[in-house]
Amino acid sequence: MNTMTQIGQPISRLEGKLKVTGAAKYSGEYKVPNLLYGYVVSSAITKGKIIKIHTESAEKIKGVVKIFTHLNRPGKAWFDMQYADMDAPPGASFRPLHNDEIKFNGQPIALVVAETFEAAREGASMIKVDYQETKFQTDLHSNLAAARDAKKGMATLLKPPPPKPTGDFEKAYAESDFKASGEFIHSTEHHNPMELFTTTTLYDGKGKLTIYDKTQGTINCQLYVGNVFGLHFKNVRVVSPFVGGAFGSGLRPQYQLFLSVMAALDLKRHVRVTLDRSQMFSFGHRPQTIQHTRFGATQEGKITALNHTSVAETSQFEDYTENVTNWSSMMYPADNTLFEQKLVSLDVNSPMDMRAPGGSTGLHAIEATMDEISYKLNIDPLELRLINYSTFNNAEKKPYSSKELKACYLQGAEKFGWYKRSPQPRSMSRGQKLVGYGMATGIWDAMQLPARAEAIITKDGKLHVKSAVTDIGVGTLTVMTQIAADEFGLNMEDVLFFYGDSKLPFAPIQGGSFTTATVGTAIVFASKALKKKLLKIAKTSNEAFKKAEIEEVTFKNGMMIYKDCSISFLEIINTNKDKPIRTTNFGYPHALKLRKYARAVHSASFVEVEVDQELGTIKVTRALTAVAAGRIINPKTARSQVLGGMVWSISKALMEETIMDAQLGKYINQSFAEYHIPVHADINELDVLFVQEDDKIINELGIKGVGEVGLVAMPPAIANAIYHATGKRINRFPIHFDELMES
Known part of the structure; x- marks a missing residue:
């Protein structure tokens, strides 16, 4: 046993001071002679x-x-x-x-x-x-005739192909009481992290x-x-x-x-290569994508038919693709489904995963179509989701290990004030500004991969934990220290987490919202093994621990406690001839247990917008995202992750776009001056709500990732809010103000 004190605490990032003071060294800042x-x-x-x-x-x-x-x-x-x-x-x-x-x-x-x-x-x-x-050919729209099946590019565990068709979609759709359909166009977006790529x-x-x-x-x-x-x-x-x-780049x-x-x-010298800002546009983009949806529903609002297709670009030399059309059957049960994904090879560099790849694209089409159906049915958009709520994943034919999305809906709506909304489009205003409310559902895979971690009790009785995992600014150093500290009942200052170095134990790439579950589980496995080693040594030197079982021992403040007896880590080290005690162990998903369940993190976003009646300019005045992500290790860093996704949502829905000149085959806005992203003045009241979700199945810590779920629901919620404000449904991202100007 151990005393939990650190997990769940809003601890500030341990490396924060180094970053804000400039002491943290990035890849291009190391002083190297010659x-x-x-x-x-x-x-x-x-x-x-x-x-x-x-x-x-x-x-x-x-x-x-x-x-x-x-x-x-x-x-x-x-x-x-x-x-x-x-x-x-x-x-x-x-x-x-x-x-x-x-x-x-x-x-x-x-x-x-x-x-x-x-x-x-x-x-x-x-x-x-x-x-x-x-x-050359660089324009997706003029090359749709060359589209081919994307299954070859979706042959990996992390990118499964769309679910197979079920029932008879065409018949069910034709016979539906209410129908909604749409074409959704997503422009290219390029990675633009602050730090340039340097080696x-x-x-x-x-x-x-x-x-x-x-x-x-x-x-x-x-x-x-x-x-x-x-x-x-x-x-x-x-x-x-x-x-x-x-963010994937x-x-x-x-x-x-x-x-x-x-x-x-070749030169047998130290060499640094840094790409300039325009060269950052030569790789790392979210692909331009065209989607079509057709949803059918009964008079009561039950979805009976789902059709979602997408066509996206890839390069001539790789079949990059992402999960765009997999999501709706994971969210809404329907007996009749048809999903397709296609690719068009163009003369561009390969696209690349960009935060919430496929999800932030596909959820826009799905949730805007659901919004349209709600208006046709005259059913509140939130009520429509509740009517179609299920704890079963239709795509995998499995129940979810946990799903508190309903709590996200209800708690989020209450805190946001959703029910104060006037249902009719163009019915709310403030002066010359039309006001609109929109909401949408979010989902992302709750994944875990194998990883290794080393745990060491040092000669001074401290705990050192090691993993090759990186920390891309999301708080990995902090949350891993929290996990390790709680495994041994230690204070944070008694734990050192070493990371970001390939000489350390194996960790996969950091992405997909799986890092905390992956490396955190490895730390748990290593900690359990190290505890057993400590007890084994303690039994050789302390008669009181002879009959102790590891489940009966409490770890707290550098001590092992069994009944009324205790022994310090320093005493155990002394018994071990002053040698550190260490173990390296694999952490891995429990495949046999997990194969019976679908796993996902869920969210619901609520958005208010103001649209100028004359100019068509759009302001996201406030937004809230409610998230069900299992156990939250650190509410402060997790909230920051979701907030970051919400800021990016504003960028994706209203600003961010790389413009291809099809005659030159070149992106023509390769700078921050012309590639528009939000500034402080664009961001207003944003809030995050974590609902309680207890998942005893998914992993030892009961945790799910939050890195991507903050980005998937809010872009469609913004689009839906714009429709509610103006009565105009714009299905092209980013939404430009000229499309909303009064004629």
Whole structure:
């Protein structure tokens, strides 16, 4: 047994002071002697071949050491990269500087390495390239005839294909008392974390590398570098303790990692490569997607028919896809269903997971269609969800391990004041502003993967816990320390959590809202094993513990307590000849138990908007998201996660969009000046409510992730609120004010 004191407490992030004071070092901030700097040259065309690269002028610049191109890249570099990245979709991963072929606009075609960053950048600006351009296709809408089934790209555990059809959808839909349908268009969005992608590779002179990289997976990058460059994994160490935003963009190794390592190995020097802001638009985007829905319902509001299809872009060399159409049958039981996902290969870089991939896209279509049905039925949108409420997952034909979504609806509606809403569109106003209320349901998978953790009682009686997991700014360091502290009944200051280093025990990439469940469970497993070791040693030195069973022992404040007797960790260490006591253990999901259940985290978002009657401008004046995510380890960091998703929801619904010029095959707003994201003035009253959910099935801690669920429900809630305010249903994201201006 142990005394729980830390879990559930709103503890501030342990690394917070380091970040706000500038003491935290990011991948491009390490002071390294004799460091070389690399600057990437990007392709100016979208598709074709390089005829000649003119490097003469660049080579004359003082400080330029070497210019790497496809013509002189080191020949020992490998080039079977498909299995070098644990997050790679099916296909052939992009190979930087592989040959003269151009696959997408902005593709890296050269690396200028110099003694200073300024010399490298100047050298890059001096390089001229002769191209042979060929015809390209970058527009999804004009290439829909080339759409093909997406199942090949959904062959992984984390991305299952849509559920198989059930019943007779077409017949059921035709015979439905009420119908709603729509086309939903989502523009491209690009990752724009504050920290630029940087890799600093240190070469030790003996073939060993220490790499500081912006990544969501230190071990994934270690495996990538080892496989790609033919290095023993033990000779590659990847370190990433602080990450200035990632949200999926750091799940895969980005090309600056490859270029930095390549140059360091070739020159036998330390090399740093940093991508500039415009180069951040050459990878890492949420794909443009077109969806269609058709829902049928009875007069009483029962959904009887569900049809959801999507077509999204991918690259010519990988089949990236995401779960877009899987969600509605997980939420609303219907006997007649038809779901399809298709892909169109375009001349772009592969899309990439972006916070709540597929969910934030698919839920918009689903929840806006449900909203439309509610108005046709003259049933309150919240009441329609309650009519179709189920604790059973129709897609998997399994009950949920826990589902407190109804509590999210009811508690959220009460706190938000939902029932003060006037039901009719355009019936609420404040002065010249139309006021609208909207709500929507959210869902995200509650996943867990295997991971390892090491737990150590040190010579001074402290607890050290180790895992290679990164902390991308979500509070991982803090919550893992809380979990470990409670396992041993310790105060937070008596626990040190070591993380963000590939030399530490295995952890998967940080994403998918599975990190706390994954690494937290590994810590529980390691702690249980370490407790048994401590008891075994205690039995050899303390007669009172001879007959003790581990279940009968309490751990508190550095002590083991059995009945009226106690022994300190320091005494046990002394018995162990002053040697630390350690154990490393795997944490894993209980597959046999879990296979009987569906697992998900649920939410409900409520939004109020104001729309200017003359200008059409939109303001989200207040919003609330209620979340059921099992046991909340840290309400403060969890709330911050959901709030961050709500801010991004405003961005997704109203602002964020990368615009492709189909004639140039190029994104034309590759800067923060023209890629619009919210500022402080755009954010008003946001609130988060966690409802109580006790899940004794899902894992040892009863926890679910909250990283993505804050983003899935609020965008459709915003769209639904705009409809309620104006009577206009806009199904294209982002929603532009000109579509709402009075004619």
